[in-house]
Amino acid sequence: MQKLSSPQELEKYRQDILSQKNPHQTIITVCGGTGCHAAGCHAVVDAFKKVLEETVKGNGIGLRVTGCHGFCERGPLVVIHPKEIFYQRVKPEDVPFILSETILKGKVLENLLYEHPTTGERILAEKDVPFYKKQMRIIFGNNGFIDPTKIEDYLAVGGYQALVKALFSMKPEEIIQEVKKANLRGRGGGGFPAGLKWESCRKAHGDIKYVICNADEGDPGAYMDRSLLEGNPHSVLEGMIIGAFAIGAKEGYVYVRHEYPLALTNITIAIEQARELGFLGKNILNSGFNFDVFISRGGGAFVGGESSALVASIAGDVAEPRAKHIHLVESGLWNRPTTLNNVETWANVPVIILKGADWYTQIGTEGSKGTKIFSLVGKVNNTGLVEVPMGITLREIVYEIGGGIPDGKKFKAVQTGGPSGGCIPESLLDLPVDFDRLTEVGSMMGSGGMIVMDESTCMVDVAKYFMNFLKDESCGKCTSCREGTKRMHEILTEITEGRGKLDYLDLLEELGWVTAEASLCQLGGTAPNPVLSTLHYFREEYEEHILNKRCPAKVCRALLTYRILTETCTMCGRCAKVCPANAITGKRKTKKEEGIPFKIDEEKCIKCGMCFENCKFNAIEVQ
């Protein structure tokens, strides 16, 4: 690859790439996102490589491993272009048939198509699947087309055009104005207007400035940043370069989470390729602008995603937040003006620059423009990543895109905003989703985790779960956070183990208030949200635990008892076999011998639920 030294050379290179691509060529794309990896896509890729090599010797048929397509529930996903045939849950043994039938004979394999859950109709194309229909994939859409390790693929879909526009036909101030006008708000959770941040940073004193991409996606249940960095790293890089030009920064950092090895690999490759082609380095495309990006790896601390903690960590210290009387835009990394934005925010920048703020602001609500990627997970049929316009209702996301709750169970709540967010009940399902509406109901946008909960999720247990998380992740600097989260966790444990008292609920509210008010950073500042929002919307569940010592969702172990229903028990003996505590006695019924009905010794029972899970005859009752 040769370094490109002008916009004309880039355009020529792009045309070369496009001219080599035959629009009628059959290309098999296999989703290589982490969800599909967990479902075994690597074996499917290997199988394709093998059959292509053996039967057609690669004869004009392309194989491409792409980034995440989003529909993780149905992985491994395979899309065959140009007809866009969408196969889901593909197994390695399906591969020879796909080749011999679909690719060589043009016949569609019905059994691999997506089946509409209500009509039973088989759907051919990805875009017609209900999961994708209501989505608006302006940021995430290219993931399914490009191989993230090939910069040529990104250029082929128009990559780095926005950079050329920014460098050669816009002044830095104009770029900032455009981003301000687009009202791009931080996608990492805070929702602070990115344009304002950039403007303050540009105006801040000092020659040396930095831009940082926060890829320390720590919210449990959110993985859109991971998929963007894995699936389309150049879009993030392009956004960073444009931002750096607007602010006047010469150096940038991507702070990647320790738990995301593939994201680290792909962004590393992307940076090397961008350097090679001259999108990074000295005198980018002969514009006179110098900028380079480096990688910093996180160490697996949730608070490391807090901006001031992240900056400390890049500088080689522990990730402890500091008081932000002086903002990062004035004094951040190595005490220089620093602009820090999240992965998804950066990925929005090229789109805004290329299509303009007027186009961008047509999408969304008054206060929140554009789209947002959510990870729709938990107790929902179609789990995966969804990109929707701001202002869509929770009901549309959960029921139309998500396909509702599995096993005919009843919806209970949706948790947004990670440990800083809250649980939103059924009565608010028609709430339009944007930054301000979510905050109004006691939750928050956060980085975009959306965890659906059904009747078998205990809300007290969820609150306890988050407090356990936060007490472990609190860095310990502020007493209110360190002790507050710990004490709240203790109280919730008491309640879930049947030792709760009614006045504990007032105490929780009081503790929550102190923790939020007296903590320096937003980890403590928002820590009580999971408790306060569940207390607000699901108080009766707390009261049931306290007054009747009952867990209605049958989750809190200490309050459960397992019993074998003698009339339903077939005396197969499976429960006794799987019981790790040897708490089940009885005698198996065989053809020759009469059995003795099985029963559980409550003294010995450790309430692990193995018997319940393994009983095929629903003969185990939980109370």
Next chain:
Amino acid sequence: MTHSEIDTIIKDHGKKESAILAILQDIQSREKYLSKESLEYVGGKLHIPLTKLYRIATFFRAFSLMPRGRHEVCVCMGTACHVRGAQRVLDQIQLELGIRPGETTKDLNFTLETVNCLGVCAAGPVVAINGQYFGKMSPSKVEGTLKKFSEDKKGDKDAKA
């Protein structure tokens, strides 16, 4: 880990204080833990007091001060996995291995860890063993999944023989 190996790592990242996290991460990923000797050597080379190194090594979850087992079992405790029963999967693994999170089995075969979120939420509950993801886990799948890793040790020996 030999001093020259550590020297190479330091050279890769530059002999500066800000590279300390990256250096420790590389040592951790090769040696699977940070030994006292390694920390002392790095501290001496970079003129960083040992107290600061221990501060970093104990702050971040990525580091371990104890030797690790051959196979790392990492149970995701993210919210999506939690509501789908991750705790019961973890309980079952603890029963099977007889160790708690952060501990290593006596035969040094397994180290058990929990993680706040692996970002494979759609497939939850998820367990990662040596970085390989096992999705849609349940307590009854635990035994079979772990077996794959207690047996491959024998498999290796057979292959060599």
